[in-house]
Amino acid sequence: MIRFENVGLRYDMGPEVLRDLSFEIRRQSFQFLTGPSGAGKSSLLRMLFLALKPTRGLITVLGRDAATLSRADLPSIRRRIGVVFQDFRLLEHMSTYENVALPLRVRGKDESSYRQDVIDLIKWVGLGERLNASPVVLSGGEKQRAAIARALIDQPDILLADEPTGNVDPPLARRLLRLFLELNRTGTAVVIATHDLALMEQVDARRMVLADGRLEIYD
Numbered sequence: 316m317i318r319f320e321n322v323g324l325r326y327d328m329g330p331e332v333l334r335d336l337s338f339e340i341r342r343q344s345f346q347f348l349t350g351p352s353g354a355g356k357s358s359l360l361r362m363l364f365l366a367l368k369p370t371r372g373l374i375t376v377l378g379r380d381a382a383t384l385s386r387a388d389l390p391s392i393r394r395r396i397g398v399v400f401q402d403f404r405l406l407e408h409m410s411t412y413e414n415v416a417l418p419l420r421v422r423g424k425d426e427s428s429y430r431q432d433v434i435d436l437i438k439w440v441g442l443g444e445r446l447n448a449s450p451v452v453l454s455g456g457e458k459q460r461a462a463i464a465r466a467l468i469d470q471p472d473i474l475l476a477d478e479p480t481g482n483v484d485p486p487l488a489r490r491l492l493r494l495f496l497e498l499n500r501t502g503t504a505v506v507i508a509t510h511d512l513a514l515m516e517q518v519d520a521r522r523m524v525l526a527d528g529r530l531e532i533y534d
């Protein structure tokens with residue numbers, strides 16, 4: 316679904332942060348992306364989301380060479396990729412419901428066609444009581460789940476999550492992990508960037524490990 320070939324990345328005139336990355340994210344696969352702070356996990360996720368261009372190498376997303384995509388092509392590809400950013404990026408003047416519904420609204424869908432799906436998904440992530448609350452009054456864990464619901468509402472082929480358990484206690488982290496596994500079982504490929512070893516130990520999943528700019532993969 317996504318393929319990297321000899322991808323390298325540097326910021327401005329700095330050293331190469333990522334070097335010679337070659338890997339594939341397969342349809343319906345589940346993997347952790349790990350490595351110490353500063354290893355390049357967030358940078359790699361940004362490249363997977365086509366929000367950052369590699370300095371060299373080839374990225375193919377859903378069969379298309381990322382370098383040849385125009386700005387106009389991006390929305391239709393990104394719609395198939397759900398992202399949970401580390402800082403959530405929820406809109407504070409909107410309710411949980413409106414935040415989660417936003418991708419569908421932006422797409423011009425009629426609210427009557429999705430209203431119940433949005434409510435059901437918000438309940439599924441355990442925020443049924445917070446439907447009309449502003450993100451301002453949500454706890455860190457609640458914001459995390461709202462961001463996850465927004466990433467999932469348009470049924471992406473792939474979910475990218477950057478430290479999705481970074482703000483929650485271990486029981487909630489385990490619950491979120493179960494949520495990702497359940498999502499994966501329904502057919503979505505999942506990439507979770509994390510340096511939470513306790514979290515990774517709970518699942519026998521593929522690990523993509525970044526260190527010193529290079530990637531090692533343990534299937």
Ligand SMILES: Nc1ncnc2c1ncn2[C@@H]1O[C@H](COP(=O)(O)OP(=O)(O)O)[C@@H](O)[C@H]1O
Nearest residue numbers: 326327332350351352353354355356357358359
């Ligand atoms: N926008 C940026 N400009 C310059 N350097 C950056 C930028 N973003 C990240 N870096 C650098 O790239 C390296 C990898 O960062 P990052 O991808 O955030 O790692 P991680 O998510 O694993 O902590 C770090 O050395 C960081 O300082």
Ligand SMILES: [Mg+2]
Nearest residue numbers: 356357358477
């Ligand atoms: Mg990061």
